[in-house]
Amino acid sequence: MSDLLERLRGRGWRMTSQRRVVAQVLDGDHVHLTADEVHARAAERLPEISRATVYNTLGELVSLGEVIEVATDGRAKRYDPNAHRPHQHLVCSGCGTVRDVHPARDPLADLPSEERFGFTVSTAEVTYRGLCPSCLLA
Amino acid sequence: MSDLLERLRGRGWRMTSQRRVVAQVLDGDHVHLTADEVHARAAERLPEISRATVYNTLGELVSLGEVIEVATDGRAKRYDPNAHRPHQHLVCSGCGTVRDVHPARDPLADLPSEERFGFTVSTAEVTYRGLCPSCLLA
DNA sequence: TCTTGACTTGGACTGCGTCCATCGTAGGAT
DNA sequence: ATCCTACGATGGACGCAGTCCAAGTCAAGA
Ligand SMILES: [Mn+2]
Ligand SMILES: [Mn+2]
Ligand SMILES: [Zn+2]
Ligand SMILES: [Zn+2]
Numbered sequence: 206m207s208d209l210l211e212r213l214r215g216r217g218w219r220m221t222s223q224r225r226v227v228a229q230v231l232d233g234d235h236v237h238l239t240a241d242e243v244h245a246r247a248a249e250r251l252p253e254i255s256r257a258t259v260y261n262t263l264g265e266l267v268s269l270g271e272v273i274e275v276a277t278d279g280r281a282k283r284y285d286p287n288a289h290r291p292h293q294h295l296v297c298s299g300c301g302t303v304r305d306v307h308p309a310r311d312p313l314a315d316l317p318s319e320e321r322f323g324f325t326v327s328t329a330e331v332t333y334r335g336l337c338p339s340c341l342l343a
Numbered sequence: 344m345s346d347l348l349e350r351l352r353g354r355g356w357r358m359t360s361q362r363r364v365v366a367q368v369l370d371g372d373h374v375h376l377t378a379d380e381v382h383a384r385a386a387e388r389l390p391e392i393s394r395a396t397v398y399n400t401l402g403e404l405v406s407l408g409e410v411i412e413v414a415t416d417g418r419a420k421r422y423d424p425n426a427h428r429p430h431q432h433l434v435c436s437g438c439g440t441v442r443d444v445h446p447a448r449d450p451l452a453d454l455p456s457e458e459r460f461g462f463t464v465s466t467a468e469v470t471y472r473g474l475c476p477s478c479l480l481a
Numbered sequence: 482t483c484t485t486g487a488c489t490t491g492g493a494c495t496g497c498g499t500c501c502a503t504c505g506t507a508g509g510a511t
Numbered sequence: 512a513t514c515c516t517a518c519g520a521t522g523g524a525c526g527c528a529g530t531c532c533a534a535g536t537c538a539a540g541a
Contacts, residue, residue: 219539322433328472333454419498
């Protein structure tokens with residue numbers, strides 16, 4: 206993710222301080238922040254940054270394939286910079302913690318063609334739910 | 344689903360015209376309506392029914408296990424009376440159509456224990472995405 | 482340094498859902 | 512059949528996540 210800024214420059218992005226700080230906040234794997242969390246962390250470095258710009262930048266990163274949107278049952282979407290290797294998510298029903306997980310088989314392989322009803326199926330998103338070790342005790 | 348009203352009576356539900364008409368709207372399998380769609384169809388039979396009551400009744404049906412909530416990426420939740428047989432969903436990225444599908448294997452079986460990180464994993468929700476036959480042409 | 486169009490901003494706005502005070506009524510008691 | 516009351520219905524205010532817009536700003540090429 207540290208060479209993200211290079212890739213974006215190469216794609217013709219105008220490099221602004223706002224975009225730079227949003228990209229820095231998203232640095233690292235295993236990060237699953239909401240837009241407001243991204244905004245809060247970005248504002249530590251750049252206090253005037255607006256929510257609209259954070260939403261715009263996240264949306265651009267998503268459509269460039271640099272960041273993945275993770276939908277959560279009724280709360281705010283989470284933004285995941287781990288767009289390199291395909292993975293799925295394990296969510297704690299107690300505290301909401303999100304972990305990256307890697308199933309043994311491609312989930313798409315388990316949908317037989319007679320269950321596809323003529324659709325051209327391209328992706329399968331899996332959300333595993335359960336209780337994390339600390340929520341299990343409580 | 345036609346004996347749903349019986350089961351609810353047995354659970355101590357006070358039977359009102361509003362609850363009856365919501366249950367009737369949800370009758371049948373392969374139904375995936377939003378709360379507002381349920382409200383619109385219920386209002387054909389009972390024009391004064393309020394949105395709040397539809398939300399209350401749907402919430403009660405969900406916590407009784409009679410109806411399943413299906414989260415959709417950023418739009419309204421859909422309510423699914425097919426709570427009997429476990430199944431997953433195939434969603435058209437074009438028009439939003441939802442189909443019930445039955446994968447060949449239990450999706451939980453494909454998450455090895457070393458990928459569970461001490462969680463007690465209880466469910467796996469799979470959303471397959473693609474284009475339906477008519478959206479493929481357009 | 483100048484110019485320009487891409488980018489940013491804050492606030493209004495929308496969609497989806499929840500909350501709450503008040504009113505109505507299902508269904509047991511008499 | 513009538514009464515009583517706790518449970519349910521109502522609709523309007525409210526909240527959150529996200530979008531849109533007109534106006535101001537600035538990155539970067541000439
Ligand atoms: Mn992830
Ligand atoms: Mn279904
Ligand atoms: Zn937990
Ligand atoms: Zn379609």
